[in-house]
Amino acid sequence: MEYLKKTFRWFGPSFGVRLSDIRQIGVEGIVAACQDIPLGEVWPIETVASLKSEIESAGLEWSVVESVNIHTSIKYGLPDRDRYISNYIETLKNLAKNDIKVVCYNFMQLIDWTRTNLDYKLPNGASALQYDPLAAAAFDLYILKRGNAEKDYDEGFLKEVASFFKNLSTEEISKLEKSILAGMPGSRKLIDLNEFKKNHEIVLGISKQQLQDNLAYFLKAVIPEAEKLGVKMAIHPDDPPFSVFGVPRIVSNYEELKFLLDACPSPSNGLTFCSGSLGASSNNDLVKIIKDFGDKIHFIHLRNVQRNENGSFYEAEHLNGSVPMQKVMKAIVEEQFKRNEKGGIVNIPMRPDHGHVLLDDIQRQDEFYSGYSLIGRAMGLAQLSGLEMGIRESLL
Numbered sequence: 001m002e003y004l005k006k007t008f009r010w011f012g013p014s015f016g017v018r019l020s021d022i023r024q025i026g027v028e029g030i031v032a033a034c035q036d037i038p039l040g041e042v043w044p045i046e047t048v049a050s051l052k053s054e055i056e057s058a059g060l061e062w063s064v065v066e067s068v069n070i071h072t073s074i075k076y077g078l079p080d081r082d083r084y085i086s087n088y089i090e091t092l093k094n095l096a097k098n099d100i101k102v103v104c105y106n107f108m109q110l111i112d113w114t115r116t117n118l119d120y121k122l123p124n125g126a127s128a129l130q131y132d133p134l135a136a137a138a139f140d141l142y143i144l145k146r147g148n149a150e151k152d153y154d155e156g157f158l159k160e161v162a163s164f165f166k167n168l169s170t171e172e173i174s175k176l177e178k179s180i181l182a183g184m185p186g187s188r189k190l191i192d193l194n195e196f197k198k199n200h201e202i203v204l205g206i207s208k209q210q211l212q213d214n215l216a217y218f219l220k221a222v223i224p225e226a227e228k229l230g231v232k233m234a235i236h237p238d239d240p241p242f243s244v245f246g247v248p249r250i251v252s253n254y255e256e257l258k259f260l261l262d263a264c265p266s267p268s269n270g271l272t273f274c275s276g277s278l279g280a281s282s283n284n285d286l287v288k289i290i291k292d293f294g295d296k297i298h299f300i301h302l303r304n305v306q307r308n309e310n311g312s313f314y315e316a317e318h319l320n321g322s323v324p325m326q327k328v329m330k331a332i333v334e335e336q337f338k339r340n341e342k343g344g345i346v347n348i349p350m351r352p353d354h355g356h357v358l359l360d361d362i363q364r365q366d367e368f369y370s371g372y373s374l375i376g377r378a379m380g381l382a383q384l385s386g387l388e389m390g391i392r393e394s395l396l
Helices: 019-023 045-057 072-076 081-097 133-144 155-166 170-180 193-204 208-229 254-263 275-279 286-296 325-342 359-367 374-395
Strands: 005-009 029-032 061-066 102-106 117-121 127-131 232-236 269-274 297-302 304-307 313-316 349-352
Touching: 005 061, 005 374, 029 045, 029 349, 045 061, 045 081, 061 349, 072 081, 072 193, 072 208, 081 208, 102 297, 117 170, 133 155, 133 170, 133 193, 208 232, 208 254, 208 269, 232 297, 254 269, 254 286, 269 275, 269 286, 275 286, 275 297, 275 304, 286 297, 286 325, 297 325, 325 374, 349 374, 359 374
Parallel strands: 005 029, 005 349, 029 061, 061 102, 102 232, 232 269, 269 297, 297 349
Antiparallel strands: 117 127, 127 313, 304 313
């Protein structure tokens, strides 16, 4: 039986990692996107073909698109959303013509993911990404200055936040702001704070139910077309899987995953299973999610997080943290066994998600997009591959 397809996310040569580097670490497929195309515009077939050719020239396969991002008009249900949905479908057609048929995307509001520290120092000298609710609240109250934000926090916590922010230096405040406004993956351009505030005000005026309805509207328009093309759509969970800055989450737990899958039942309407995003909440039973929605998992991100009692977490080593990675991998391999008997894609593409900055990468970490150093992810891939092999052999 086939193993998981080992993939690696690549943002292009200007982000510190060459395709020739990636090929050396046992990777089969690349996870990439046409990042220079403006949000909402059609990806030209020539641009798709050119990127595919570049990847294949290095002896690799373009296995997954991550991401074909969704325009805010679709997310917010604005009058021009149908135009952007039409563009989205045209992009899927151009990808399918190039035989690229797994598309990861997300429906997150404001930003793709939120961290308050992109260089959290670990005891061993490496660094990781971290989310601290105290720092997030300080940004919310004193930098973003969200109206009535204090109502979302209890009095004792508000005092802690006030003390925390008061003791930050000007440099530390700037670092916090830059960490949260880091921008889209694959871009070094920070999100403009004023633009962030403008979008934030719009989102705050939309209920969770309406956001879910907007997602369902998108799915009902796009999934039937994707199915005709043989394209598998794989939505990525919200990260972190709980409300940040007063914005509701709609792809963060079992019930919300079930909602979106039920909104448009189809073999093309599926999930990107991300153990780190879902695992940041202790309320999520990752094994149950795999067992119940396994046939809908088209793409896998594996990483670990270390949750703390105060609600903070940092991205731990792939095999050590609050996520029971051995149980998660066992459930994934068991899903592969089911597919081997009943049909379905057995060699599900999997990538080691994020990675610590360590060893020689410390000297050149400014080259990487945060979380996407070379050596840390390579170590994660090696650990996960060994775990998969051991579990697979134990179940035969």
